[in-house]
Amino acid sequence: MALSITASRPDPALLDLPWDTPLEDWPEEYLAALPRGISRHVVRFVKLSGRVLAVKEIKTVLAEREYQMLRLLRRLDLPTVEPVGVVSGRVDKAGEPLDACLLTRHLQFSLPYRALFSQSLRPDTATRLIDALAVLLVKLHLAGFWWGDVSLSNALFRRDAGAFAAYLVDAETGELHQSLTDGQREHDLDIARVNIAGELMDLEAGGYLPEGADPIEISTQIVTRYTELWNELTGPERFEQGDRWRVDERIRRLNELGFDVDELSISTDFDGTQIQIQPKVVDAGHHSRRLLRLTGLDVEENQARRLLNDLDAYRAANDRQNEDEEIVAHDWLAKVYEPITRAVPRDLAGKLEPAELFHEVLEHRWYMSEHAGRDVPLEDAIADYVSTVLPSKPDEMAVVGVDTVEMPVVAMFDDD
Template sequence: MAARREQCAGSVDRFPEGVVRYLFRPPAAEAAGLLALPWHQPLKDWDPALLLEVPQRGISRHVVRFTVSEGRVYALKEIAEPLARHEYSLLAEFEAEGLPSVSVLGICIDRPDEQDAILVTRYLEYSMSYRYVFSGPRAAHAPDRLLDTLAQLLVRLHLAGVYWGDCSLSNTLFRRDAGAFTAYLVDAETAERYSTLSAGMRAYDVDLARERVGAELMDLQAGELLSPDIDPIEVADGLAGRYEALWDEVTREEVFRVDEQAYRVAERLQRINDLGFDVGEVELVTSPEGARLRVETRVSEPGQQRHELFRLTGLEVQENQARRLLNDLWSYRAFLEQRAGRPVPEAVAGRRWLAEVYQPVLDIVPAELAGRLEPAEVFHEVLEHRWFLSEQAGFDVGTWAAARSYVQHELPRTPAVMTTPSVIADRGTVTAPASD
């Protein structure tokens, strides 16, 4: 952690207590463009010209604002200094360990008039609040999908010894991931870290989440954003069952016959990997009565599929997206081998698929629609649309026909989410006004 003492914009006469302190994580140079902002002022009083409206933001009990600097979007949260320092430290740990959370940049402390500190985090591109998800065209499927991904987020945190204490839809951001969602922790001010969590602590954390989710869904219901067929309490009560089923799958001790051990061990490890978790130490104890398997499960980040796709193409995407893109890549490799009559190295297939399939599909998306979805999500949607059109036609319509149809008929119906490239094109870089 790097520390730097700076003087706020303006004269010392105007701001007698105008010295504040910034703490930034390496690389601290990223924060240079933020130093000229009016940190001596309460966030609620900042000039709107310095700020950015984020339409899909969630509800927060703190003052939260967004700004742009050097091509990046940042979230600024005003919060009591002890909580800010605690959250700053925890979010840094989470990022270093690959836990799904927002990325922290720094905090501003020692502000004039005993003001609260300001925590600075990087905006999570293509992310959505739960309210934004429920306002979209696929809102009818949102409750089950969001509850599934929220349960997975809790399991990931609990495996890492993190007691959240404030799990809710409001404190979570969601990103589309090949038809599903990936959840990210946003608010860690109440979180605590332990070597392991007891069953009681886990259950209490889940029960708190159930209460908060139920209240949030009832709020959506009151605002007529929830389908009349959805019972908020019934949905929220289902969170515990989803959590326990997933926790059992990735942590339970398994017993089987000795002669089954070879394939049963491999089968269990594959199931854990498929759920998005990694395997640490594996303990197998055999006796005349049978074999007992105990597996240490860890959070898998960035993930086997993501690693593989990045190795072959250089694309950085989410896990489900990577799985879908890899399947298409391997299909294209088989096509190349059939046409050439000889094996095609996987590295060659990766480069050719990127240049001849993936990028051309993205290139047909017009500029006005380019920010609606992540590029990898657009490609996934095109593959889904291809399957749908082929089912209707009774034959494979092909990727290009599907891409043209999708861009013409489906993508325009998808609400846009805020992304850094679109922000830069629209607003440029926000800078503080010159001092008097």
């Protein structure tokens, strides 16, 4: 049996990896020290050509199917990990066949949910993660993707201006349809509620869930959050013909949730007295696309919202509302954003991605100003944050520290 590598952009360095060795026995010299979640499959992170790949050992037919599904989801611009390739036709040194390996690119600054709970986090972390998972599930369902195994374990989370953004990492059970029925969506929600309850019970048993937190109560929040968001995005709204301003109000609400309205369906009653409005096509990323257009910064949605708020404040403070927005954005980037992100010493640069660092410095400045009873200069806030706060944060680029596989577990759930 010949070794076969399927990849859109094959890297010759893939041939240097020990494919004739079971993945769980790969030598340390090939591995990257990143926290792993719990999985029914063997998963390892490897260093290759200056990047980090996640390698999952899985049956060939499943690896090829998941690879193609992830490629489809990426083409639909959905939040998933990037598929790199499939390695099949593996045999060990004795000539015995080995399972194939699915390769995906590691998402920088992302963590599995168990790694997040190994850190010192806010008491409402579980709720914020479920909010992020609900947003991800809505985006997938709008695109016609039925997940089939919704859980915290099957997603990765990146900090997003105090909240979290969720990315799908396991599409093994998923199906892509033209659109989903209500029954398919409800089935995914039932799976999510049961899986999340079990995951939170594991954390509770290991002492990682805040005291008094109820796993069952928290897990049911995904149904509530999902339903609210789904209805806001897809539900029709009726109003009197004279209240046309409510069309704009509806669009603004959708934008505030992080969605753009690409098309609206507007109809009137026979007598023209009432108008019904319903979003037809919605897409995520209103704020991040605006920031990218103005500054070239490609960041998460909540981070983009926070940066744009600071940009707007800079514009107002300098009385430049009537100037070209792109020119003001260029000045803000050079005079505000870059001085903050460049103030971090090289040895601390891997702690947080630049946009999240910027957000935290602004938060730190606000707390300092409140304590001092006066406006603290930005330079003082940067210096204080770098010296007193940043050094104690975990390194989220290289993620040094706890391996979440070693955390106590009551029940086993799969993830990537």
